[in-house]
Amino acid sequence: MPQSQDTADAELGWIGIPEDAGPDENAIYEQIHLAIARQDLSPGTRLREDHLRRIFGVSRARIRNVLTRLAYAGVVTLEPNRGASVTKPSPKDAHDNFVARRAVEDAIVRIAAGHIGPADRALLTANIEAESKARHDGDTAGMVWLSGEFHMLLARITGNRILEGILRELITREALVISTFERPGRPSCSHDEHHAILEALCAGDADRASRLMLGHLGNVEDRLDLDPPKKPADLAEIFGRHPTRV
Amino acid sequence: MPQSQDTADAELGWIGIPEDAGPDENAIYEQIHLAIARQDLSPGTRLREDHLRRIFGVSRARIRNVLTRLAYAGVVTLEPNRGASVTKPSPKDAHDNFVARRAVEDAIVRIAAGHIGPADRALLTANIEAESKARHDGDTAGMVWLSGEFHMLLARITGNRILEGILRELITREALVISTFERPGRPSCSHDEHHAILEALCAGDADRASRLMLGHLGNVEDRLDLDPPKKPADLAEIFGRHPTRV
DNA sequence: TCTCATCATATTGTCGACAATCAAAGGTGA
DNA sequence: TCACCTTTGATTGTCGACAATATGATGAGA
Numbered sequence: 001m002p003q004s005q006d007t008a009d010a011e012l013g014w015i016g017i018p019e020d021a022g023p024d025e026n027a028i029y030e031q032i033h034l035a036i037a038r039q040d041l042s043p044g045t046r047l048r049e050d051h052l053r054r055i056f057g058v059s060r061a062r063i064r065n066v067l068t069r070l071a072y073a074g075v076v077t078l079e080p081n082r083g084a085s086v087t088k089p090s091p092k093d094a095h096d097n098f099v100a101r102r103a104v105e106d107a108i109v110r111i112a113a114g115h116i117g118p119a120d121r122a123l124l125t126a127n128i129e130a131e132s133k134a135r136h137d138g139d140t141a142g143m144v145w146l147s148g149e150f151h152m153l154l155a156r157i158t159g160n161r162i163l164e165g166i167l168r169e170l171i172t173r174e175a176l177v178i179s180t181f182e183r184p185g186r187p188s189c190s191h192d193e194h195h196a197i198l199e200a201l202c203a204g205d206a207d208r209a210s211r212l213m214l215g216h217l218g219n220v221e222d223r224l225d226l227d228p229p230k231k232p233a234d235l236a237e238i239f240g241r242h243p244t245r246v
Numbered sequence: 247m248p249q250s251q252d253t254a255d256a257e258l259g260w261i262g263i264p265e266d267a268g269p270d271e272n273a274i275y276e277q278i279h280l281a282i283a284r285q286d287l288s289p290g291t292r293l294r295e296d297h298l299r300r301i302f303g304v305s306r307a308r309i310r311n312v313l314t315r316l317a318y319a320g321v322v323t324l325e326p327n328r329g330a331s332v333t334k335p336s337p338k339d340a341h342d343n344f345v346a347r348r349a350v351e352d353a354i355v356r357i358a359a360g361h362i363g364p365a366d367r368a369l370l371t372a373n374i375e376a377e378s379k380a381r382h383d384g385d386t387a388g389m390v391w392l393s394g395e396f397h398m399l400l401a402r403i404t405g406n407r408i409l410e411g412i413l414r415e416l417i418t419r420e421a422l423v424i425s426t427f428e429r430p431g432r433p434s435c436s437h438d439e440h441h442a443i444l445e446a447l448c449a450g451d452a453d454r455a456s457r458l459m460l461g462h463l464g465n466v467e468d469r470l471d472l473d474p475p476k477k478p479a480d481l482a483e484i485f486g487r488h489p490t491r492v
Numbered sequence: 493t494c495t496c497a498t499c500a501t502a503t504t505g506t507c508g509a510c511a512a513t514c515a516a517a518g519g520t521g522a
Numbered sequence: 523t524c525a526c527c528t529t530t531g532a533t534t535g536t537c538g539a540c541a542a543t544a545t546g547a548t549g550a551g552a
Contacts (some may be wrong), residue, residue, distance in 0.1 A: 066292075327533085328514075
């Protein structure tokens with residue numbers, strides 16, 4: 001499949017990955033992680049070691065180490081002797097991820113309701129405005145990312161690094177879920193919901209904030225199309241293109 | 247500090263780590279992870295690459311990879327140019343871990359209340375009995391391990407691999423927390439609590455199971471001594487030994 | 493024309509050697 | 523006797539080369 005390979009490489013080439021990220025291993029990890037979280041790298045994209053090595057200007061060993069860690073985080077899938085690719089979540093993965101997220105976000109929002117300060121409020125408000133702008137500009141990837149950032153900001157308010165780390169993984173995986181299962185032409189519309197959650201938090205009403213958060217997450221999930229495994233699409237496309245010939 | 251080094255090495259040598267684990271990387275990972283979860287390796291123990299290499303009979307590169315993954319899981323701490331050691335959690339880490347655990351376990355127990363079947367019940371009952379036996383035998387490490395397994399069984403009942411994975415990490419870190427902060431001569435006494443949780447689950451009473459679970463986790467936390475950073479103890483010991491001389 | 497076996501290429505897996513760094517021991521001077 | 527500098531040994535960090543494996547192409551046979 002030379003074609004899909006090339007597209008994947010192209011995808012790696014232009015965006016997200018800067019010309020010369022330092023030799024710092026963590027930096028490389030963050031770069032790739034961010035590229036996936038921002039949907040610059042779509043599920044299924046192969047991540048060839050030699051290619052990454054040239055992009056980042058480091059030895060293969062280091063790339064390999066980074067890929068190992070990304071695989072542990074669940075955003076990259078490592079197949080023996082087949083290499084690494086951006087994880088393509090199954091419908092069950094998607095569902096499980098949502099369930100776990102509800103549990104974690106519920107806890108976070110309840111803690112945050114007691115911790116939120118003026119500085120936090122400013123950050124959250126700014127985020128909501130940025131997302132609003134992204135929607136206005138039609139930047140859907142930016143919207144998904146900013147939406148995730150809103151939730152990460154909430155996690156940071158709690159001061160609990162463990163919850164924060166867990167949520168980070170869940171949100172990154174959700175970016176993969178969304179780009180795999182999104183219904184075309186169905187924009188996410190979480191703007192008012194984020195705002196309502198913020199208000200409840202500022203009012204110190206943990207129960208209401210929790211209710212709003214769970215409803216919000218439910219809406220995001222409902223907006224997806226989890227039933228079909230999606231992408232035996234390739235075959236369907238081919239059949240559609242060449243009705244009965246060759 | 248040659249002495250603490252030697253004890254650490256000895257600790258590595260005899261227990262937990264079998265003579266010849268296969269060259270399978272995952273197997274090595276699991277071996278070390280298990281040894282930490284079972285408290286066979288105590289917090290602060292240095293994990294020298296060359297030493298591990300000889301024990302497992304593989305190349306250093308592989309050991310290095312495993313240590314990277316363990317560090318990501320938070321059970322091993324990697325200091326640049328200083329190597330790896332079993333993570334010694336701070337009091338804050340301990341607290342954060344408990345908070346996160348309450349969130350995750352609450353969700354798990356609520357889901358499990360709707361999913362539990364006869365086979366699950368048998369496994370859980372067997373676990374409770376095994377823990378009872380371990381207590382009777384005075385095998386505290388075994389008790390901690392079996393107690394963790396009880397919670398892992400609950401997670402498995404939910405069928406949610408993501409929640410299961412998250413809990414696994416939290417439980418492993420809790421083993422580190424316990425061996426770092428346990429009050430001497432204060433045995434954990436969760437026997438009846440596990441039993442009560444199981445009963446509530448079998449009755450399908452999610453709310454009661456949740457309440458019991460949260461109380462149970464709270465009890466475990468209360469049993470610890472989180473206030474002192476623990477171990478400037480070394481100095482105290484020295485001062486005690488040599489009252490005013492030299 | 494189709495199927496199957498064989499081969500060539502590209503990619504990953506594994507290893508050992510060397511360089512860089514750190515911690516402790518030993519030695520020098522005040 | 524103490525403090526400080528230098529040296530030595532041990533440990534980790536990094537890399538390049540080679541081996542193993544999978545994928546796609548080629549060609550022979552039915």
